[in-house]
Amino acid sequence: MNAPFVEQKARQTFAVVDCDIHPAHRTPGELLPYLEPRWREHYETHGVHVRQALQSGLMYPRMMAAGMRADSLPEKGGPAGSDLDLLRKQHLDPVNVEFGLLMALSKGGMEERNPGLAAALSRATNDWQIDRWVREEPRLRAGIVVPQEFPEAAVAEIERCAGDRRYVQIMLSSRPSDPLGHRRYWPIYEAAERAGLPIGLHPVGYNGGHPSTGSGWPTFYLQEHYVFVACMEALASSLIIEGVFERFPKLKVVLVEGGFGWAPALAWRMDKHFDKFRKEVAHLKRRPSEYLREHIWWTTQPIEEPAQARHIVEIIDWIGWDRLLYSSDYPHWDYDNPSFAFKFPMTEQQRRMIFRDNALALYRLA
Numbered sequence: 001m002n003a004p005f006v007e008q009k010a011r012q013t014f015a016v017v018d019c020d021i022h023p024a025h026r027t028p029g030e031l032l033p034y035l036e037p038r039w040r041e042h043y044e045t046h047g048v049h050v051r052q053a054l055q056s057g058l059m060y061p062r063m064m065a066a067g068m069r070a071d072s073l074p075e076k077g078g079p080a081g082s083d084l085d086l087l088r089k090q091h092l093d094p095v096n097v098e099f100g101l102l103m104a105l106s107k108g109g110m111e112e113r114n115p116g117l118a119a120a121l122s123r124a125t126n127d128w129q130i131d132r133w134v135r136e137e138p139r140l141r142a143g144i145v146v147p148q149e150f151p152e153a154a155v156a157e158i159e160r161c162a163g164d165r166r167y168v169q170i171m172l173s174s175r176p177s178d179p180l181g182h183r184r185y186w187p188i189y190e191a192a193e194r195a196g197l198p199i200g201l202h203p204v205g206y207n208g209g210h211p212s213t214g215s216g217w218p219t220f221y222l223q224e225h226y227v228f229v230a231c232m233e234a235l236a237s238s239l240i241i242e243g244v245f246e247r248f249p250k251l252k253v254v255l256v257e258g259g260f261g262w263a264p265a266l267a268w269r270m271d272k273h274f275d276k277f278r279k280e281v282a283h284l285k286r287r288p289s290e291y292l293r294e295h296i297w298w299t300t301q302p303i304e305e306p307a308q309a310r311h312i313v314e315i316i317d318w319i320g321w322d323r324l325l326y327s328s329d330y331p332h333w334d335y336d337n338p339s340f341a342f343k344f345p346m347t348e349q350q351r352r353m354i355f356r357d358n359a360l361a362l363y364r365l366a
Contacts, residue, residue, distance in 0.1 A: 014096070014352065014355070014356065015096045015097070015098035015356060016095060016096060016097055016098065016326055016338055016355040016356055017097070017098055017099045017100075017101075017325070017326065017355070017356050017359035017360060017363075017365065018091075018095070018097050018099070018100045018101065018326060018327060018328045018330070019101045019200075019254070019256065019299050019325045019326065019327040019359055020101065020103050020202070020256050020257060020299055020301060020327035020328060020329050020330075021087070021091070021100045021101065021102055021103065021140070021328065021330050022081050022102075022103050022104075022105060022329070022330065022331065022332065023081055023082070023102050023104055023106075023129065023132070023133050024078070024079045024080065024081035024082040024106055025079075025082060025106055025107070025128075026077075026078040026079075026082040026083075027078070030128070030132075031107060031121070031124050031125065031128055032044070034123075034124035034125075034127045034128050034131075035120055035121075035124045036120060039116065039117055039120035039121075042114075042116075042117060043117065043121075048107060048112055048117065048121070049112065049113045049114055049117075050111040050112060050113065051111050051113060051149075051177065052111075065080075066079075066080070067332050067333050067334075068080035068081070068331050068332060068333060069330075069331050069332065069333055069335060071090070072086065072090065072330075072331035074086050080331040081330070081331045084132075084133060084136055084137055087137075087330070087331075088137070090330070090331075091328065091330045091331075092137070092139055095328070095337065095338060095339070097139055098139065098356065098365075099139055099140075099141055099359070099360075099363075099365045100137075100139055100140050100141070101140075101141050101142075101143060101168060101169070101200075101359075101363070102129055102133060102134070102140055102141065102142050102143060103143060103171065103200070103202050103256065104125050104128075104129050104142070104143065104145055104171075105202070105204055106125075107121060107125070108121055108122055108125040108145035108171075109121040109122035109123075109125070109145060109146065109147035110122075110145065110146070110147065110148050110149075110171070110172070110173045110204055111173065111204060112147065115147065115150045115153060118147030118149070118150055118153065119147050119150065119153040119156070119157065121145075121147075122145045122146050122147050122153075122154075122157050123157060123160070125145045126142065126144055126145055126157070126161055126167070129142040129143075130142060130164075130166055134166045141166060141167070141168045141363070141365070142166055142167050142168070143167065143168065143169045143170065143171040143200055144157060144158055144161045144162070144167045144169070144170045144171060144197070145157075145171050146158060146170060146171070146172070146188065148172050148173060148176060148185070148188065149176070149177050151184060151185060151186075151187040151188050152187065154187070154188050154191070155187050155188060155190075155191040158170055158188070158191040158192065158195055158197075159191060159195075162191075162195035162197060165364075167197070168197065168198075168363040168364070168365065169197050169198045169199065169200040169254065169363065170188070170191075170192050170195075170197050170198070170199050170200065171200050171202060172188070172199055172200070172201050172202075173201075173202065173203070173204040174201045174202060174203045174204070174228070174231045174232060174235055174255075174258065175203060175204055175212075175231060176235075179234060179235065179238035179242070180201075180235050180238055180239055180244075181235075181238030181239045181240070181241065181242025181243070181244050182238070182242065183242070186244070186247065186248075189244055189247075189248045189251050190248065192248075192251060193248045193250045193251050196250075196364075198252040198253065198254050198297070198362060198363065199251065199252070199253045199254065200253075200254045200256055201232065201235060201253065201254065201255050201256060201258070202256040202257055203228045203231060203257055203258070212224060212227045213227050213230065214230070214234075228257055228258050228259070229258055229259045229262055231258065232255045232258030232259070232262075233262055233266055235255075236253075236255065236263075236266065236292065236296060237266065237270060237288075239253065239291075239295075240270065240284075240288045240291045240292060241270070241281060241284070241288065243281075243283040243284060245291040245294070245295045246283060246284060246285060246286075246291075251295060252295060252296075252297065252362065253295055253296050253297070254296075254297045254298070254299065254325065254362070255296060255297070255298050255299070256299045256327060257299065257301060257302070257327070257329060258298070259298070259302065259303070259304055260298035260304070260315065260316075260319060260323075260324070261304035261306075261312065261315050263292065263296075263298070263315070263318070263319050264315060264318045264319070266292070267288060267289035267292050267293070268289070270287075270288035270289065270292075271287045271288055271289050274287055274288050275287075293319065293320060293323070296323070297323050297324070297325055297358070297362060298319065298323060298324055298325070299324075299325045299326070299327035300324055300325065300326050300327055300336065300341070300342070300354065301326075301327040301328060301329045301334070301335075301336040301341075302329070302334050302336070303336070303341065303342065309343055309344040310344065310345075312344050313344050313345065321350045321353050321354070322353055322358055323358070324353075324354045324358065325354070325358050325359045325362070326338060326354055326355045326356075326359070338355060342354075
C-alpha cells in the first residue's frame with residue numbers, strides 16, 4: 001500500500017448497467033388488482049403481518065422520508081420511485097443506463113408471516129413489475145420476489161417466472177429468519193441453479209423480529225446503516241460453511257448494498273479456522289476463500305471510501321475486478337452517480353467491467 005498514488009477525477013462516458021433501482025407503488029392500493037380475490041379481501045381486511053411488531057412503519061432508528069432523495073418526489077404526487085417518467089429524466093437518460101435492474105422491496109412476500117399471503121404478494125409484485133415498469137420501459141429488468149421463508153412456495157414462484165427473460169435474478173432479503181446457509185433454504189438454491197439465475201441479496205427493513213445487530217438494538221441511524229455489512233458477512237460465511245456452494249456448484253450470489261471492503265478479512269479468517277477445524281466441516285472440499293471468490297459478486301453502492309483511496313484498489317485486486325457491479329440505489333439519499341463516484345484509478349478495461357460488462361455477463365443481458 002506504499003505505491004505512488006494520484007487520486008483521479010471520476011468520469012463515465014459510456015452506457016452503464018445499474019444493478020439496484022427501487023420502484024415504488026404510486027398508491028397504497030396499487031398492488032390490489034394483481035392479487036387473487038381471496039387474498040385481495042384478506043389484504044384489505046387484515047393487512048399484512050410482517051416479521052416485526054411495527055408493521056406500519058420502519059423501525060427506530062431510521063431516517064425521515066424513508067431515506068429518499070428530496071428531489072425524487074414526483075410533482076404529480078406519489079412517493080419517491082413511483083414515477084417512471086421521473087426515473088427516466090433523473091437517472092436512466094442522463095446517466096446513460098443501458099439496463100436497470102429493479103429491486104422491488106415494497107410489500108413483497110419476503111417478510112410476510114402468512115404463507116398464502118406471502119406467496120400471493122410475491123406473485124402480485126412480480127406481475128406488477130412487468131406490467132407497470134418493464135413493459136413500459138425496455139431498459140428495465142425485474143427480479144423475482146419470493147416468499148423466502150416458505151421454500152416450497154418460493155420454488156413454485158421461481159418456476160413460474162424463470163422462463164421469462166425479463167426476470168434476471170431471484171431476490172432474497174439479507175435479513176432472513178435463519179442464516180441462509182440452513183438446509184431449509186436449499187430448495188430455493190436448487191431452483192435458482194436449475195433456472196440459471198443468480199440470487200440477489202438485498203437488505204429489507206426488518207430483521208425477522210430480532211435486533212438488527214448481534215448485540216442488541218443500535219442507538220443511531222449511522223449504526224443501523226453499518227449493520228448492512230454485518231448481515232452480509234454473516235450470510236456469506238453461512239452459505240460457504242454450511243456447504244451451499246459445494247452442493248450447488250453453479251450457484252451465483254450477488255450481495256447488494258452491503259459493501260465489499262470486508263471480504264478479504266472474512267476470507268482470511270475463515271481460511272485460518274478452516275485449516276484448524278476442517279474435520280468438523282468435512283463436507284467442504286476447498287478453503288472458504290475459494291468459494292467466496294468463485295460464487296459471490298458485490299455491487300458498488302455504498303462503496304467504501306478510505307482516506308487513502310488506493311487502499312480500495314488493493315481490495316478489488318484481491319476479490320477480482322470481474323466481481324464488482326455498478327449500482328446507484330436510486331432514489332435513495334445516498335444515490336451514486338457514476339460521473340462523480342469511484343475516484344480511485346482504473347484502466348479503461350476495468351472501468352467498463354465494473355460499469356457494464358460484468359453485469360451483462362452475469363445476468364445474460366441482451
